[in-house]
Amino acid sequence: MSDTEMINKNKSRFSATAGRIMMFKETPLILVIAVAVIILTIIKPTFVVPGNIHSILLGSSFELIIAIGMTALFISGGFDLSVGSVAGFSGIMVGIMLSNDFGIGFSIIIGLLAATGVGLLNGLIIAKLKVNALITTLAMQSIVRGVIYVLTRGLGKPNLPDEFNVIARTSFFGIQTPIIITFVLMIIFGAIYAKSGFFRQYYFIGGSEEAARLSGIRVDRLRVGVYTFVGFMSGVSGLLMASRMGGAIPTSGQGMEMNVIAGCVIGGASLAGGEGTMFGTFLGILIMAIVVNAFNILGVNIYWQRLILGLILLVAVLGDTLRKNKMHKA
Amino acid sequence: MDIPIIETNGINKSYYGNRVLKNINFDLRKGEVLGLVGENGAGKSTLIKILSGVVKADSGSISIEGIHKETYDMKVAGESGISVVFQELSLANNLTVADNIFIGNFPQNKLGSIDKKKVHKQTTALLKQFNVDIQSNELVGDLTIGKRQIVEILKAVSKKPKVLILDEPTSSLEKNEIDILFTFIQSLRESGYSIIYITHFLEEVFTIVDRVFVLRDGNSVGVFDPDELNEKKLIELMINQSADQYMTYETRIKRDLQNFISIENLSKHGSFSDFNLHIKKGEIVGLAGVVGCGKDAVCKALAGVMSTNSGTIRINEKAVSVRNPVEALQNGIILLPENRKTEGLFLDQDVKNNIYASAIKKVSVNGWIKEKKVRALSEEFRRKMHIKLHSLGQEVRYLSGGNQQKILLAKCIAADPRLLIALDPTRGIDVKAKKDIHTIFSDLAQKGYSILMISSELEELLNVCDRVISMVDGKITAEFDREDFKLQDVLLSIHKA
Numbered sequence: 091m092s093d094t095e096m097i098n099k100n101k102s103r104f105s106a107t108a109g110r111i112m113m114f115k116e117t118p119l120i121l122v123i124a125v126a127v128i129i130l131t132i133i134k135p136t137f138v139v140p141g142n143i144h145s146i147l148l149g150s151s152f153e154l155i156i157a158i159g160m161t162a163l164f165i166s167g168g169f170d171l172s173v174g175s176v177a178g179f180s181g182i183m184v185g186i187m188l189s190n191d192f193g194i195g196f197s198i199i200i201g202l203l204a205a206t207g208v209g210l211l212n213g214l215i216i217a218k219l220k221v222n223a224l225i226t227t228l229a230m231q232s233i234v235r236g237v238i239y240v241l242t243r244g245l246g247k248p249n250l251p252d253e254f255n256v257i258a259r260t261s262f263f264g265i266q267t268p269i270i271i272t273f274v275l276m277i278i279f280g281a282i283y284a285k286s287g288f289f290r291q292y293y294f295i296g297g298s299e300e301a302a303r304l305s306g307i308r309v310d311r312l313r314v315g316v317y318t319f320v321g322f323m324s325g326v327s328g329l330l331m332a333s334r335m336g337g338a339i340p341t342s343g344q345g346m347e348m349n350v351i352a353g354c355v356i357g358g359a360s361l362a363g364g365e366g367t368m369f370g371t372f373l374g375i376l377i378m379a380i381v382v383n384a385f386n387i388l389g390v391n392i393y394w395q396r397l398i399l400g401l402i403l404l405v406a407v408l409g410d411t412l413r414k415n416k417m418h419k420a
Numbered sequence: 421m422d423i424p425i426i427e428t429n430g431i432n433k434s435y436y437g438n439r440v441l442k443n444i445n446f447d448l449r450k451g452e453v454l455g456l457v458g459e460n461g462a463g464k465s466t467l468i469k470i471l472s473g474v475v476k477a478d479s480g481s482i483s484i485e486g487i488h489k490e491t492y493d494m495k496v497a498g499e500s501g502i503s504v505v506f507q508e509l510s511l512a513n514n515l516t517v518a519d520n521i522f523i524g525n526f527p528q529n530k531l532g533s534i535d536k537k538k539v540h541k542q543t544t545a546l547l548k549q550f551n552v553d554i555q556s557n558e559l560v561g562d563l564t565i566g567k568r569q570i571v572e573i574l575k576a577v578s579k580k581p582k583v584l585i586l587d588e589p590t591s592s593l594e595k596n597e598i599d600i601l602f603t604f605i606q607s608l609r610e611s612g613y614s615i616i617y618i619t620h621f622l623e624e625v626f627t628i629v630d631r632v633f634v635l636r637d638g639n640s641v642g643v644f645d646p647d648e649l650n651e652k653k654l655i656e657l658m659i660n661q662s663a664d665q666y667m668t669y670e671t672r673i674k675r676d677l678q679n680f681i682s683i684e685n686l687s688k689h690g691s692f693s694d695f696n697l698h699i700k701k702g703e704i705v706g707l708a709g710v711v712g713c714g715k716d717a718v719c720k721a722l723a724g725v726m727s728t729n730s731g732t733i734r735i736n737e738k739a740v741s742v743r744n745p746v747e748a749l750q751n752g753i754i755l756l757p758e759n760r761k762t763e764g765l766f767l768d769q770d771v772k773n774n775i776y777a778s779a780i781k782k783v784s785v786n787g788w789i790k791e792k793k794v795r796a797l798s799e800e801f802r803r804k805m806h807i808k809l810h811s812l813g814q815e816v817r818y819l820s821g822g823n824q825q826k827i828l829l830a831k832c833i834a835a836d837p838r839l840l841i842a843l844d845p846t847r848g849i850d851v852k853a854k855k856d857i858h859t860i861f862s863d864l865a866q867k868g869y870s871i872l873m874i875s876s877e878l879e880e881l882l883n884v885c886d887r888v889i890s891m892v893d894g895k896i897t898a899e900f901d902r903e904d905f906k907l908q909d910v911l912l913s914i915h916k917a
Contacts, residue, residue, distance in 0.1 A: 287784035294777050297766035304725065304757055304764070305778040306749035306835065364768055 115358055119373040126380055134387050142383065144266070150379035151272035152177075152327045152334075154372065156350045158279050159316075159323030161371040164354050165283070166316050167296035167363025171227040172212060174346035175234035176321055177328035178338075180205040182238050184254070184329055185247030185338030194254050202325045208234055209321015213314035231347070238340050248337035258333035268330050275326075280368030292316065296363025352403040353378050360410055378402070422450050423486040425583055425614045426471065426502070431480035433466055440466045442638045444480070448583065453605065453615045455629035455646070457622065459658055459911075460876050462635040464618055468585055471616075472504045473497035485582075501582035505573050507591060507711075513561030518543035520560050521575045546574055550607045553600075566597025570604050577608070584608065585616040590624065591712040595893075602628050620710035622651045622915040634658060655911050677702050679737075680870045681753075681839055683722065686731030691717035692894035695731070699839065704861060704871040706881035709891035709914045715874050716758070718891075719841045722872070723755035724748035735838075752838030754778065756828060756845055760821075764828040767817040771809060772798035774816050774827055778835035801830035806856055822853025829857060833864070840864065842873040846880065858884050878910060890914045 130137040156173050163170055180201040187197035212230055216223045260267045282289050294302040295309050303309045324343075332338045357374025359366030381402065385395045424447035431444040441463045448454050458464050469475035471482070473494035482492045484500040511520050518539045527542070529535040543556035552574070554567055563571065569589050576584060586605075590598045605628060609615060617629055625632050626646050634641035634657045641657050649657075677700035686695040692714035699705050707715040720726035722733070724742040732739055735751050742748040745755065757763035766774050775798045776783045783793040798812045805826045809819070816824060825845065832840055842861075846854040861871055861884055875881050881888050882905045890898040890913040898913035900906075 285788050287780040287787050287789050290780055290789060293769070293773075294766055297769055298762070300763045301757075301766055302777070304723075304745050304755055305831070306745050306754070307777075308746055364766070 116370050116373055119357065119370065119377065123373065123377060123380065130384055137387060146379050146383050147269050148266050150375050151268040152331050153346060153349050153353065154272045154375050155275060155327040156324050156346065157353050157371050157375050158275055158368070159320035160350050160354050161359055161366050161368055162283065162292060162316050163320050164359035165296050165363065165366045166292040166313060167299065168313065168316060169223045169227065170212065170317065170320050171224065171347050172208065172230035172234060173320060173324040173350060174343040175231045176205045176208050176324035177331065177343035177346060178238055178340065179208065179234050180325035180328035181332035181338040181342050182242060182247065182340065184332055185250060186241065188250050188254055189247050198329060201329050202322060205325025205328060206318055206322040209318040210314065212321065213317030216317060217310045217313035242340050244340055246337055246339035250332065250337055255333050255336045258330045268334060271330065276368055276372060283368050293364055348403065349378050352399065352406060355403065355406040355410060360414065361407065362414060424449050425485055427483045429481045431470060432478045433470065434478055440638045444640050446633050446640060446643060448614050448616060450614055451609060451612050452630040453609055453617050453628055455625045455632035456616055456618045457625060457632060457654065457658060458635035463638040464635055468504060468587060471497065471585065472502060502585065503576040503579065503581035503583065504585040505576050505587065505589065507588045509568055509572050511560045511568055511572060514559065516557050516559055517554055517571055518556040520571055521546070521578050525579065546578060550604055552604060564597060566593045566600055569593065569601060583614045583616065587618050588620060588711070590619065590621060591710070620915060622654055625654065651912060655908050659907050659911060680735065682734040684732040686721060686728055686733070688717055688721060688726065688728045695896065697889065699870045699872060701870055702865045702868045703887065704865050704873065704885045706885035706888040707872065707874045707891060708878055708881055708888050708910055713891045714894035715891050716843065719843055719872060719874060723753055723841050725755060749778065749835060754832045754835050754837035754840060756832050756840060756842040758843040760824050760828045765816050765824060768815060770813045770815055771827055772812040775801055775830050775834050777831055782834065797834060801834065805830055805860060822849040825849050825853065825857065829860065839870045839872065842871060844874060844876050847876060878907065882907060882910065892916060
């Protein structure tokens with residue numbers, strides 16, 4: 091082999107590797123985060139201090155836990171707007187139980203059951219009765235929030251027992267428990283989404299419901315399952331929020347669905363179903379959290395924050411749709 | 421003699437270099453019912469599309485009432501009074517008969533709103549004119565299918581056309597409804613309408629048609645007087661008889677086969693009734709019949725996609741239930757659906773991820789998918805089925821129809837079924853891929869798989885199957901063993917009521 095051939099071969103191997111890295115779906119997201127971090131560090135060196143990074147992760151962990159469920163739902167081609175209300179619901183239920191002197195373990199179970207029950211109800215209505223997912227979960231968002239207000243008469247349940255509050259207020263090796271719980275869950279479910287045979291069925295359902303059905307996949311049952319799972323994860327998130335704050339408030343979780351959905355979509359989950367990864371969602375939520383953090387560091391008016399977050403979501407959905415359209419034209 | 425309403429001269433049409441109409445000359449006379457018959461793919465629908473201006477002919481001319489039309493498109497066809505009533509109804513079930521007939525064309529009163537009274541009056545007059553027993557204020561959803569068909573035709577008639585092209589109007593009708601429709605068509609003819617009547621049911625040619633125009637492989641065979649024909653002769657005109665005479669279907673060694681599945685008295689209201697069939701292990705059985713005969717429904721019922729009203733299915737002598745595709749698969753039955761793009765494949769997934777969709781367990785160890793097994797499984801099918809790919813990671817969307825169909829077949833076979841139900845398994849794919857699939861089918865049969873298939877080409881069934889069952893109106897009417905295969909006979913049996 092001559093030298094030039096060798097060089098060419100090495101070159102092509104290099105470009106192949108570079109191509110592979112670029113082909114890796116999450117690469118653009120990592121680049122966006124890297125660029126954002128560099129720019130923010132230049133503007134405000136305090137951005138990269140461990141304390142700030144820790145607070146970004148802590149702040150996003152409650153959303154990430156819901157997003158674990160939402161990612162699975164997106165992959166199956168589903169959609170849930172009620173997650174914020176459901177998170178609030180589980181927190182309030184725990185608050186009510188605890189303030190009536192029930193045990194912590196029992197109260198937590200009731201809180202999780204309440205959230206899971208709403209998820210199950212969503213799933214049954216959407217998968218079995220074939221009601222539109224958007225409307226069903228929008229209605230459920232309002233219904234559940236209404237139940238919270240009815241149960242509490244609009245008042246929160248403050249001063250929860252320390253034995254409960256300690257759950258989300260402890261740290262190991264300097265890392266707060268919500269972050270640890272979030273990462274453990276993300277790793278477990280990330281592996282399940284990527285590799286388990288059971289979960290692969292959701293990619294098929296999201297890819298083509300009819301083809302999945304004819305392939306012998308129990309579409310309806312699995313759909314009910316994934317909505318129930320989203321309810322459960324929202325419940326876990328709500329519990330941790332209540333524990334972190336040391337009290338359950340009726341407005342807890344309000345508007346959370348927006349950040350969760352935006353994070354999933356930015357992370358590559360498609361509204362059409364069949365696409366999405368745990369890692370992508372993590373990066374998507376992280377981008378949203380960095381943006382919010384940057385707003386706070388830079389002192390951007392709170393009113394502008396919602397506007398810009400909305401724009402980010404719109405751009406992400408637009409990107410997803412345009413990509414899909416282009417693909418279908420080809 | 422009168423000037424013909426439509427006269428065509430040397431119409432040619434090709435799709436992608438494939439000539440579907442060759443030098444077609446025909447004329448439609450005033451006040452006649454001209455039958456248009458031919459096998460699937462003979463060119464009937466292309467001819468209708470050209471006459472209605474939806475498709476442009478490559479060459480040839482069309483004259484309407486003696487006037488040569490320089491350009492011929494939908495607008496000209498509409499202005500010339502040519503109206504097509506398609507097989508699929510376009511009625512809104514939640515509206516009344518009158519509203520359906522005048523939809524998009526409502527008479528208005530002075531205030532510019534719809535003149536309900538006038539709509540009602542005109543509809544009643546129309547219904548009376550043709551002696552139809554329907555009320556103008558009835559909801560279309562409450563009518564029988566046959567009466568809906570009449571409303572559909574009246575909708576076209578209300579626009580006062582000169583020519584009505586009726587595309588298989590009886591394909592989903594019951595016997596008594598057909599009689600009502602025929603009476604209606606008679607009265608249309610008496611009112612001076614000229615009608616082109618397309619049908620699969622040959623006996624209709626002898627009851628309603630004045631002259632019959634036969635197409636075969638895109639060629640015009642000629643126009644005939646039904647009085648000088650009979651069904652057998654008509655069939656002979658429709659198929660290339662000289663070819664069939666010399667066509668010998670490769671004989672197969674008859675093996676002593678065990679019975680696999682017994683279908684007993686299976687019925688589904690409105691689709692098929694008292695369907696009985698035994699399929700042996702390693703046998704390929706074809707279901708033949710025209711559109712609407714119930715063959716698709718039988719296949720779907722066996723695959724758990726359609727429910728049934730009564731009947732028993734036994735597999736290896738044991739009664740089983742197949743209420744859904746999961747149960748079907750548990751009993752070894754899998755469906756190769758008709759539409760690979762919407763019902764069969766996961767277009768945005770790559771090849772290897774499609775192949776194991778029905779066989780996830782096969783590529784998993786302790787519930788975890790093993791990439792190595794996925795690859796090995798797909799590689800095996802790629803080799804065996806000659807699937808042409810750059811890599812197994814290619815998205816299925818971008819592959820050719822033939823390759824897609826092979827992947828769909830691979831996906832079905834990967835589930836290790838014992839009975840494959842294949843709906844038109846080679847539709848719209850190239851000759852080479854088609855041949856490959858036929859080879860795969862006979863290999864599968866050799867290995868003991870049973871196959872039940874339907875096809876839009878009767879010749880394909882005769883090429884591939886060990887046995888062909890003919891269905892008419894939801895009932896089995898004839899059965900042919902491979903050594904008795906003759907295209908004429910099978911054709912005749914599926915066109916007979």
